[in-house]
Amino acid sequence: MKDRRYFFKYASMIYRISNRYYDQKLAPYGIGSGQQFFLLRIAENDGISMFDLAGLGHFDKGTVTKAIQKLEERGYLRIEPDAGDRRVRRLFITDLGRKAAEAVYTLRDQWNDVLIQGLTADQQEMAVQALRSMSDNAYRYIGDLDNGGTDSRIHMASK
Secondary structure, eight states, rough: OOOOOOHHHHHHHHHHHHHHHHHHHGGGGTOOHHHHHHHHHHHHTTEEEEEHHHHTTTTTTTHHHHHHHHHHHHHHHHEOSSSTTTSEEEEEEEEEHHHHHHHHHHHHHHHHHHHHOOOOOHHHHHOOOHHHHHHHHHHHHHHHTTOOOOOOHHHHOOO
């Protein structure tokens, strides 16, 4: 019988619990788990376009637009048209946004400490390497499918 200990089960559990953590801890800032990625990337890449921001996290346009609207409403960023191409919108962090981003970094450090409790330095490094490899595999795989490729494993299973 095939061993069905899927990595996704645990990744999904960590993701859902992490979202609860961020939603609770970020409530005083008027944002939740869904906006923290965008806030940090804008703080790190002041003036980034919405298109480039979407590419950093592999998000669709609608997801980015919704998150950006919430951050703008809270005063964490401002949106300006690009000087060379008025269709492009550039995102700039505000002072209030920078303070919120610092709080998010602190929360991330605290949450990371919770997640790695009881793991040796070697186990931590192995976990990071394994997760990075799985992330790269998923990215390549979905990119192949997006470009018209097929999954021979699925076709083989259906025969």
